[in-house]
Amino acid sequence: MASHIKIPPAGARIVPGQPVPDNPIIPFIEGDGIGIDITPVMIKVIDAAVDKAYGGKRKIHWMEVYAGEKSTRIYGPDEWLPQETFAALKEYAVSIKGPMTTPVGGGIRSLNVALRQELDLYQCVRPVRYFKGVPSPLKHPELTDMVIFRENTEDIYAGVEWAAGSEGVHKVVDFLVKEMGVRKIRFPESSGIGIKPVSIEGTERLVRAALQYAVDNDRKSVTIVHKGNIMKFTEGLFRDIGYKVAQEEFGAQPIDGGPWCHFTNPKSGREITVKDSIADAFLQQILLRPAEYDVIATTNLNGDYISDALAAQVGGIGIAPGANISDRYACFEATHGTAPKYAGLDKVNPGSLILSAEMMLRHLGWKEAADLVIKAMEAAIGDKKVTYDFARLMDGADELSCSDFGDAMIARM
Numbered sequence: 001m002a003s004h005i006k007i008p009p010a011g012a013r014i015v016p017g018q019p020v021p022d023n024p025i026i027p028f029i030e031g032d033g034i035g036i037d038i039t040p041v042m043i044k045v046i047d048a049a050v051d052k053a054y055g056g057k058r059k060i061h062w063m064e065v066y067a068g069e070k071s072t073r074i075y076g077p078d079e080w081l082p083q084e085t086f087a088a089l090k091e092y093a094v095s096i097k098g099p100m101t102t103p104v105g106g107g108i109r110s111l112n113v114a115l116r117q118e119l120d121l122y123q124c125v126r127p128v129r130y131f132k133g134v135p136s137p138l139k140h141p142e143l144t145d146m147v148i149f150r151e152n153t154e155d156i157y158a159g160v161e162w163a164a165g166s167e168g169v170h171k172v173v174d175f176l177v178k179e180m181g182v183r184k185i186r187f188p189e190s191s192g193i194g195i196k197p198v199s200i201e202g203t204e205r206l207v208r209a210a211l212q213y214a215v216d217n218d219r220k221s222v223t224i225v226h227k228g229n230i231m232k233f234t235e236g237l238f239r240d241i242g243y244k245v246a247q248e249e250f251g252a253q254p255i256d257g258g259p260w261c262h263f264t265n266p267k268s269g270r271e272i273t274v275k276d277s278i279a280d281a282f283l284q285q286i287l288l289r290p291a292e293y294d295v296i297a298t299t300n301l302n303g304d305y306i307s308d309a310l311a312a313q314v315g316g317i318g319i320a321p322g323a324n325i326s327d328r329y330a331c332f333e334a335t336h337g338t339a340p341k342y343a344g345l346d347k348v349n350p351g352s353l354i355l356s357a358e359m360m361l362r363h364l365g366w367k368e369a370a371d372l373v374i375k376a377m378e379a380a381i382g383d384k385k386v387t388y389d390f391a392r393l394m395d396g397a398d399e400l401s402c403s404d405f406g407d408a409m410i411a412r413m
């Protein structure tokens with residue numbers, strides 16, 4: 001297949017484990033739907049922050065790679081995720097992507113999930129914090145300050161499922177009924193079946209990353225969120241292994257006989273509490289008692305729901321960033337999707353993708369540029385220069401387009 005990726009001549013590769021060059025090549029996927037609006041604005045804002053912070057000494061060399069609908073236009077009708085895109089995301093190690101469409105029911109499987117699985121990006125890290133002035137349904141949105149660690153490669157997102165009525169589902173149901181003695185499938189003839197794998201290794205590495213994050217960032221607690229009362233051998237396993245990692249690898253000791261436990265942060269000397277919460281109760285607690293939660297470690301589906309719910313508490317998914325991280329690669333992306341009704345209107349909030357890029361700058365160690373992005377975001381919102389999603393809930397706001405919001409940020413760096 002012909003190559004469509006143009007490698008920027010002046011840039012250098014980021015090699016995991018080696019110092020980040022001053023001129024890194026960063027692959028980006030524009031994304032479907034509103035990707036066309038937010039991705040160029042993100043690039044413009046990040047370039048301005050890097051230029052302002054380092055006066056030309058550092059510069060990102062952006063390299064477009066293709067996935068999703070744009071890829072099918074460039075490579076051919078069935079080329080949703082070309083092999084050379086995977087290869088580039090691996091070769092250049094750090095990347096950023098816009099959202100991609102996944103049809104409901106039939107059609108292609110999620111390209112977003114496929115990328116996470118292929119690159120083994122097992123941590124989905126989504127910080128949720130409040131920016132002063134953002135409209136929120138809560139009286140005290142500033143009390144919400146959490147970082148979600150969502151397991152990103154397992155659970156029902158693994159895509160092991162069979163459609164109702166298919167030959168595959170009949171075989172699976174037959175096996176379950178005849179060989180495993182299963183009697184609890186209510187309508188065996190008309191069920192679709194999905195499998196939920198949750199492993200010890202997958203849980204260990206995710207919870208380890210969450211605990212290490214709490215240590216490195218002096219956070220006060222890690223809450224394991226699960227539905228282990230019902231799904232004992234998957235969600236329940238996640239909880240049990242989570243506590244085991246805390247005890248065996250971080251020296252956590254039970255509180256009042258357990259299962260909650262705590263350990264002293266070796267870096268700050270402060271206590272870190274490790275606790276758990278059942279997912280449904282957790283969703284009401286984060287609204288009513290957000291200050292009691294800090295770092296969250298959870299399974300894939302729970303993490304998906306919790307991400308959007310928590311984002312809403314601090315103003316919505318227009319301002320909800322994220323990162324997908326493995327031991328070798330990182331691919332940054334917003335929490336929201338393609339919001340198709342707004343595609344191409346230059347209307348939506350580019351904040352989520354810009355803040356995802358801000359996480360990327362910190363990942364590179366470019367703290368000064370990252371700080372400028374935060375300062376500019378705070379200043380634009382503080383001046384009530386906001387996109388439609390905030391403007392509709394704010395008194396006296398000046399509603400800006402997506403691109404004008406980017407420019408408003410740049411003017412405030």
Ligand SMILES: NC(=O)C1=CN([C@@H]2O[C@H](COP(=O)(O)OP(=O)(O)OC[C@H]3O[C@@H](n4cnc5c(N)ncnc54)[C@H](OP(=O)(O)O)[C@@H]3O)[C@@H](O)[C@H]2O)C=CC1
Nearest residue numbers: 099100101102103112317318335336337338339348349389
């Ligand atoms: N990582 C990814 O690539 C993801 C992809 N998706 C995919 O995206 C598609 C659409 O999903 P959908 O369920 O509609 O969810 P979306 O997140 O795309 O949009 C839902 C609503 O959220 C608000 N919203 C989303 N993005 C922004 C933004 N940047 N600024 C302001 N408001 C925003 C809008 O609210 P309002 O209408 O109130 O203005 C929008 O209608 C699906 O195919 C889904 O699979 C979904 C999530 C993640």
Ligand SMILES: O=C(O)CCC(=O)C(=O)O
Nearest residue numbers: 101102110112113304335
């Ligand atoms: O892949 C998708 O289409 C949806 C993914 C999603 O909702 C998420 O990662 O938060």
Ligand SMILES: [Mg+2]
Nearest residue numbers: 304307308335
């Ligand atoms: Mg989601």
